[in-house]
Amino acid sequence: MEHDFTIAKKWNELNFYQIGEIAKLYMSDRKLEKEEFQFLLLTILFVDIAVGSDGYEEKAASFNVLINEVHLMKIDENDQDYLFQYIEFLEKSMDLTKFPPAVELDGKVYFGPADRLSNITIEELTFADHLYFDWMTKKRQxxxxxxxxxxxxxxxxxxxxxDRREVFSRQTLVDRGSILPTMDENLKYAIGFAFKGSREALFSKFRIVFPSIKSKFKGNERKPIKYKSFNPMITSMAMGESSPLGNLHDVKKTNAVDFFEVVQETIIIERKRKEQLKS
Known part of the structure; x- marks a missing residue:
């Protein structure tokens, strides 16, 4: 019997239901054996819709038949990753960069950031990044x-x-504070991981500013690390000799990509100046 499955081969090919389920799995405190964890990833990859959705029973049944057929083939222990090869991209890296474009809650539409956080200001990124850090390290909802x-x-x-969203303001957060948390849990986790992947993609462009960015994706046990805010960097850009981005207000409203480009160039110039003074 043949089974026709169209499955994702990249993070950005996953749907938001799948991303949310995978994110919850990675963020869970449950202690799972490696093979059990891989099987759950495999299930999410092949059965890409929620229980109760149209077509769920058919997809789940086909997946179970496929698994049983593989089991009946009595694959050699050395070839146990016959199916697990499909989830290699989920375990090796996390390059998700797409966000749900918009969500509707209580009859009102809320728009998300552009993919790869390409339209986020440094002020918004500074605020969001600290929350993301707390979520990753403390795992609090x-x-x-x-x-x-x-x-x-x-x-x-x-x-x-x-950016079609209203301008970021800390004062308006309270207005949404009782509404956005009611969003579907899967969607929230998908947004969290979209931020993670986009953040890492953004920082990887600026190796001088972020020289030792390493993925913490697998959640291995590690010593607590202290969060480093971008605020000193922002203040430095506003109070420097040339202030290339303007005053403090202007700096905060600067696109994050543009901000880090200027910061990186400033570091390069300063290093060259120090080298010239030594010679």
Whole structure:
């Protein structure tokens, strides 16, 4: 019997249901054997819709038949990853960079950031990044709720081709604080991991600014690390000799990519200046 499965081969090919389920699995405190963990990933990959959805029973039944057939083939122990090869991309890296474009709650639409966080300001990133760090290290649901509340906002009344969301403001967070956390749990986890992948993709562009960025994706036990805020960097850009990005208010509203480009170039210039003074 042949089974026709169309499965994702990259993180960005997964649907948001799958991303949420995988994120919850990785963030869970449950102690699972490696093969059990891999089988759960495999199930999410092949059965890509939630229980009760149209087509779920058919997909689940076909997947079970496939697993049973593989079992009946009595694969040699050395070839046990016959099926696990399909989940290699989920275990080796985390390059998810797409966000759910919008969510509707209580009859109101909230828009998310652009993929890869390409339209986020340094002020918003600074605020969101600390919440993300707390979520990753403490695994508290409230930190994920707060992160989602920062990233998803109503449409701006002023047309902005780069960002259709209203301008980020700490004062308006309270207005959404009781609404955004009611979002579907899977979607919240998908947003959290989209932030993770986009954040790592962003930082990887600026190796001088972030020289030792290493993925903490697998969640291995490690010593507690202290969070380093971008605020000193922001202040430095506003108070420098040339202030290339303007005053403190202007700096905070600068696109994060543009901000780090200037920071990196500033570091390069300063290093060259020190080398010249030595010679």
């Amino acid at each position: 409230i930190d994920l709720d707060r992160l989602v509340t920062v990233l998803y906002r109503p449409e701006s009344r002023v047309e902005n081709l780069e």
